[in-house]
Amino acid sequence: xxxxxxxxxxxxxxxxxxxxxxxxxxxxxxxxxxxxxxxxxxxxxxxxxxxxxxxxxxxxxxxxxxxxxxxxxxxxxxxxxxxxxxxxxxxxxxxxxxxxxxxxxxxxxxxxxxxxxxxxxxxxxxxxxxxxxxxxxxxxxxxxxxxxxxxxxxxxxxxxxxxxxxxxxxxxxxxxxxxxxxxxxxxxxxxxxxxxxxxxxxxxxxxxxxxxxxxxxxxxxxxxxxxxxxxxxxxxxxxxxxx
Amino acid sequence: xxxxxxxxxxxxxxxxxxxxxxxxxxxxxxxxxxxxxxxxxxxxxxxxxxxxxxxxxxxxxxxxxxxxxxxxxxxxxxxxxxxxxxxxxxxxxxxxxxxxxxxxxxxxxxxxxxxxxxxxxxxxxxxxxxxxxxxxxxxxxxxxxxxxxxxxxxxxxxxxxxxxxxxxxxxxxxxxxxxxxxxxxxxxxxxxxxxxxxxxxxxxxxxxxxxxxxxxxxxxxxxxxxxxxxxxxxxxxxxxxxx
Numbered sequence: 001x002x003x004x005x006x007x008x009x010x011x012x013x014x015x016x017x018x019x020x021x022x023x024x025x026x027x028x029x030x031x032x033x034x035x036x037x038x039x040x041x042x043x044x045x046x047x048x049x050x051x052x053x054x055x056x057x058x059x060x061x062x063x064x065x066x067x068x069x070x071x072x073x074x075x076x077x078x079x080x081x082x083x084x085x086x087x088x089x090x091x092x093x094x095x096x097x098x099x100x101x102x103x104x105x106x107x108x109x110x111x112x113x114x115x116x117x118x119x120x121x122x123x124x125x126x127x128x129x130x131x132x133x134x135x136x137x138x139x140x141x142x143x144x145x146x147x148x149x150x151x152x153x154x155x156x157x158x159x160x161x162x163x164x165x166x167x168x169x170x171x172x173x174x175x176x177x178x179x180x181x182x183x184x185x186x187x188x189x190x191x192x193x194x195x196x197x198x199x200x201x202x203x204x205x206x207x208x209x210x211x212x213x214x215x216x217x218x219x220x221x222x223x224x225x226x227x228x229x230x231x232x233x234x235x236x237x238x239x240x241x242x243x
Numbered sequence: 244x245x246x247x248x249x250x251x252x253x254x255x256x257x258x259x260x261x262x263x264x265x266x267x268x269x270x271x272x273x274x275x276x277x278x279x280x281x282x283x284x285x286x287x288x289x290x291x292x293x294x295x296x297x298x299x300x301x302x303x304x305x306x307x308x309x310x311x312x313x314x315x316x317x318x319x320x321x322x323x324x325x326x327x328x329x330x331x332x333x334x335x336x337x338x339x340x341x342x343x344x345x346x347x348x349x350x351x352x353x354x355x356x357x358x359x360x361x362x363x364x365x366x367x368x369x370x371x372x373x374x375x376x377x378x379x380x381x382x383x384x385x386x387x388x389x390x391x392x393x394x395x396x397x398x399x400x401x402x403x404x405x406x407x408x409x410x411x412x413x414x415x416x417x418x419x420x421x422x423x424x425x426x427x428x429x430x431x432x433x434x435x436x437x438x439x440x441x442x443x444x445x446x447x448x449x450x451x452x453x454x455x456x457x458x459x460x461x462x463x464x465x466x467x468x469x470x471x472x473x474x475x476x477x478x479x480x481x482x483x484x485x486x
Contacts, residue, residue, distance in 0.1 A: 031293075034293075034296065034297060034300060037284070037300045037303075037304075038284055038287045038296070038300065041280070041281055041284030041285070041303070042284070042285075044281045049325065050274075050277075050325040050328055050329070050332070051324075051325050053277065053281070054277060054310065054311075054314060054325075057277060057280050057281065057307045057310065058307060058311065060280075060284070060303075060304075060307070061280075061303075061304040061307040061308065064300045064301065064303070064304040065304065067297065067300065068297075068301065071297060081294075082292065082293040082294050085293055086293070089293070
């Protein structure tokens with residue numbers, strides 16, 4: 001449930017104001033939800049019909065609700081939410097700009113892949129924080145069956161038109177590649193956040209744990225990313241795509 | 244609470260399936276909310292900062308919630324919601340295309356003016372329908388203080404820069420002109436809906452009321468529009484603009 005005794009530099013006492021790593025996590029998620037709201041709304045032009053447009057708006061509205069939860073929590077912690085979000089604006093915008101869907105199916109794959117991998121990532125970090133943060137993150141990333149619905153739809157489309165499979169597999173690969181690339185930049189810049197990704201919140205196996213403050217061990221970060229990519233492969237399979 | 248005895252052609256028995264006019268009203272509102280959602284989200288690029296973007300997303304998310312209420316009601320009435328919305332897609336899209344804001348203040352004025360005039364319009368029609376429809380419309384158009392907040396902001400901006408006043412007044416005039424123009428097209432095409440706009444649901448003072456089915460008396464429709472324009476003037480004043 002909580003971190004080991006060696007993780008004091010990253011763990012948070014429930015009665016204490018969380019550290020910079022947790023603020024970063026909440027702020028990154030808040031901006032990710034806000035920008036996802038606008039980007040999803042932007043995909044309306046790709047929706048095949050009015051019903052699909054309505055569903056899309058519903059997904060976007062849920063992203064807004066998540067943003068609101070996270071932003072309110074930041075404000076409650078006495079943090080200026082917008083200032084806290086600012087470091088994540090550029091990498092998240094860059095990711096979206098580099099992965100703009102050109103078709104409705106690409107938009108659906110993007111939603112499924114990015115919700116999945118981001119959800120795993122957030123949960124992984126949140127497990128290294130306090131109960132309150134963990135509960136909030138769990139609420140925000142809870143899968144409401146939307147992923148499964150998308151996977152079924154993509155699988156059906158690929159079965160109807162096998163050529164699509166290759167194209168969408170490449171698309172999914174690019175989505176993850178671009179995400180990991182931006183995540184690496186963020187990890188390099190946000191030391192306290194990256195420290196939450198490493199075993200025992202900053203140490204590394206075989207090293208003296210809980211040393212001189214948080215460590216942005218980029219090799220450990222990469223190992224976490226490798227683990228996230230494995231879960232991603234299962235999602236690809238669910239969509240009938242290959243890795 | 245209900246219409247006069249002469250209005251049977253437009254009024255709806257609470258236990259009966261509402262007529263075409265009510266279906267049209269709900270469908271028009273549903274599509275108006277859905278398209279407003281996407282158009283508002285589209286204005287994100289105009290927002291001056293992250294906090295304003297977040298507020299914008301919040302307003303759009305509320306539009307989605309309204310859309311959902313209306314769409315669910317249409318489905319509950321056994322109507323295909325998308326088919327019912329279809330006649331309103333073109334005029335509402337045309338209105339948005341012809342009134343695309345070029346600045347953040349124009350976006351705010353558009354929200355205030357269109358929420359205001361559409362709200363008055365919907366309430367006016369809904370008063371001529373059944374209790375259930377009236378309650379749903381009241382819920383959807385309820386002003387949550389957002390209009391007042393926008394008016395205060397616009398007034399302050401105009402006081403700071405009086406040149407803005409002239410420009411935004413012209414903008415507000417264009418918004419209403421384009422809205423009335425599209426509304427006239429809708430009234431001409433949707434006879435049952437237009438009939439709800441005329442006194443006693445189809446008759447005209449001095450005429451034999453409740454004659455041969457619903458009447459799309461365009462002069463009566465124009466008188467309703469004239470009344471709506473009066474309320475619009477009060478909103479202009481609240482923003483420090485002139486008509």
